Amino acid sequence: MSDFTMILEADRRLGPVVRRTPLLSSPFLDEIAGKRVLVKAECLQHTGSFKFRGGYSAVSALDPEIRSRGVLAYSSGNHAQGVARAAQMHGVPAVIIMPSDAPALKIANTRAMGAEVVLYDRAGESREEIGNTLARDRGLTLIKPYDEPQVIAGQGTCGLEIAAQAIEEGVRDADVLVCCGGGGLSSGIALALEADAPGLRVRTCEPEGFDDTARSLASGSRQSNAAATGSICDAILTPSPGEITFPILKRLAGPGLAVSDAECRRAMALAFLRLKIVVEPGGAAALAAALFRPDQIPGDTVIAVATGGNVDPALFADVLANDL
Template sequence: MTIERIEAAAARLAGHVRETPLLSSPALDRIAGRRVLVKAECLQHTGSFKARGGWAAISALDPDVRARGVIAYSSGNHAQGVARAAAAHGCPAVIIMPSDAPATKIAGTRALGAEVVLYDRASGDRDALGAEIAGARGLTLVKPFDDAEVIAGQGTVGLEIGAQAGVTEADVLIPCGGGGLTAGVALALEARAPGLRVRPVEPEGFDDTARSLASGRIQANAARAGSLCDAILTPSPGEMTFPIMARLCGPGLVVSEEEALRAMDAAFQHLKIVLEPGGAVALAAALYRPDALAGDAVIAVASGGNVTRETFCMALDRAGETA
């Protein structure tokens, strides 16, 4: 993984993904006690940063390989990113999704033309299922984070932050599942804005990356499901992403589900954007973990906004707490 690979991905993504804005609000600054800049990837095509990695991976495939089709596994955001890129490239796509994924994400993936195969997140083995289907149909697996081109595509978020931030030193907080976005942004900032330090953020009970960084070796979560933050629930950091994070990232941060919901409400009230719980954990850490951060500014990536009506209404009930 090099900055050149990320820049090559950026060239392929040009005109196919949005350069998302870096938003701010005095009200959020007041809550956090410092300047807060929010990278609004919830405004990206398909509602999350995953549109970048999906396009980067599929556009990099040999045309003959791409024509046979791709397969991916995802709770919904990677699913939609791959489905969108596959449809644009005339490429068949099969997406393996947990049966408890939000209905909006399953419907969104199907609407983009992909075939959806559901499995039980708590007891099923998605990797084995994916390998079986890929082998039977001759499909190429596009992994959600442990894929060099996916990491490069996600790294374009870092290129944009480096150009937009206007600050030379700050923590950059990133919602972290398997680490593709975290690793990609860290690599981009190492080359383009080395004073910006990446910090992964996870929900309580699913803090495998924070524990892995603290111990120096990959740790796994005991549970595979059971959080509203479905977008960032993974068993453990990736074999490819963890060494990058271990080299470049600061300590991980952990927030509660309640804090993620409060951050969703704060983002809606003060930035007029819609976040999903997993996409709001970085903003939650920026707002509610001030003592864990250094400096006069913090950058939080709002990684996705694919949320159900019920969960979003639950978040808005926190209005009085964040106003």
């Protein structure tokens, strides 16, 4: 189980290589939300998303002899790239299992970082079964995308930065909105804030129809989504909250939020226009909630994490053409 000590240890390992991403703001966004909006730009992190933190944390924590045999991950793209880059930096092999409908840019980027990519059918095949077979046959170490303590610890380093940057901005009480799939980033940030900034509260943000974490938090037990696909927010479509992550969120997070695909597209366009950053659909869910669900967010300040920027150029061009 991840804890604050593990986050501090991950922060020490990540210190020389991670980017301390900025906390951005715009008066135009404040006006839309009717409150101060601060955006943690993890889309500017190495590999274009926060996933580099967890990937590097997990790979760097392995025993060198075990690490040398290679690592394995399954992901729609951002965890794939984070682990692939971490493996490349450590000079070890990486095999990444990706859904065949993942954005072409994410597949190409993962291969470009030296990883072997194995594609599977998201609707008809189990990535877990494929991963278990490959790990057994090749002696690879599986690095799960969120239900892995060292991954959660790495994602928690983002929370350390948010805590420090909020103090710099004079913010001590606010909701911190986090795009949520399996809950690795949300739970890591929640653990970091509990220790370093107890006045900041994590709120998970998901696409409508895929709000398993919000429903789980409301019911008190892990819920599942009826469908595996059907939203443009591919980066955060997971069947249910993680076994490790959900108890952390149940203890520390506030009520979950859900936003529409159209609102995510609008948030992507506004992030580009007002903050000059590129955010992918799944990485824009928190900003969408900050802008378009202000009545569900207390206080005069909200912090939203823009979790990733790995969007296909054609989709991004369509968003800019039609959603500004």
